[in-house]
Amino acid sequence: MRVLLVEDDQVLGEALRDHVAAAGHAVDWFLSVVDAMSATGTVEYGLILLDLRLPDGDGLSLLRSLRSRQDATPVIILTAHDQVSDRIEGLNSGADDYLVKPFDLDELTARMLAVSRRYAGKPTSTIRLPGIEIDQINRNVVVDNEVQLLSAREWAVLDKLAARPGAIVSKAQLHEELYAFGAEIESNTVEVYISRLRKKIGHDRIETVRGVGYCIK
Structure with a gap:
């Protein structure tokens, strides 16, 4: 599937991009809310991996914008903030899952598949x-x-x-x-x-x- 990665950390972004691409997915990687927003207006993504703290704003603004225009693309939030209130806000804004950094890349792969499976309405993999x-x-x-x-x-x-x-x-x-x-x-x-x-x-x-x-x- 086509995956949108929104992550401003260069090292982590490269690792995530390479890991997801190695699993057979096309990956578009952007470091800002503005660029990611523009991409979602031109490409139909199968999944979005979204960091919250970005140079030009909060990733939740992108998420809320997607949901306000009835875009149901699955979104997994990736963030270093592990407060329960942060997780609740992200899920209430329309996120499908939430991973706290640092996380295992294999766990990310499993969660990506699980979220995509739920979105497609399939009970098994x-x-x-x-x-x-x-x-x-x-x-x-x-x-x-x-x-x-x-x-x-x-x-x-x-x-x-x-x-x-x-x-x-x-x-x-x-x-x-x-x-x-x-x-x-x-x-x-x-x-x-x-x-x-x-x-x-x-x-x-x-x-x-x-x-x-x-x-x-």
């Missing part, structure tokens, strides 16, 4: 389709009882398609899953990863809707 089982936590894909190993980008494409089986996902939406801001987009990237996925999960399981996009049956 396993997606089962005819002949396919997708374990989102361990990033395992079993096809006809055989484990298939996927690269980070192959996983990103499959995860987007499998989130809503039968629904058409456009090429532009898949680009958003694969590329962060500023990355050079190659024109045939989506086709390349769709082709690789078909070889691993079966050519007939991913349908091309000409001129529109792709869907997993």
Whole structure:
């Protein structure tokens, strides 16, 4: 999924960006409320990781702005402030979860998945389709009882398609899953990863809707 990271600490921001990207997500990292606000107006994110104390204001102002315009993007607050009152204010402002710094990166990964799962209305982290089982936590894909190993980008494409089986996902939406801001987009990237996925999960399981996009049956 496409993740928005709002964190002004350079060292922590780099660590978070690299960790989330290593899990197969595209990450846009901004250090201020203004830049993050601008990004949310142009990109549809699957999740936002939000620091509260930023150089140009409080991250809660961004959160409240999102909720006031009916933007339901899941938000996990990341902050060094561990007062109960701070947590209550964040949750009451519309946050979906709250992590106090310092935190374990693996815990962050687990919470990201849990929040995304709740947002999608899925009770478990396993997606089962005819002949396919997708374990989102361990990033395992079993096809006809055989484990298939996927690269980070192959996983990103499959995860987007499998989130809503039968629904058409456009090429532009898949680009958003694969590329962060500023990355050079190659024109045939989506086709390349769709082709690789078909070889691993079966050519007939991913349908091309000409001129529109792709869907997993």
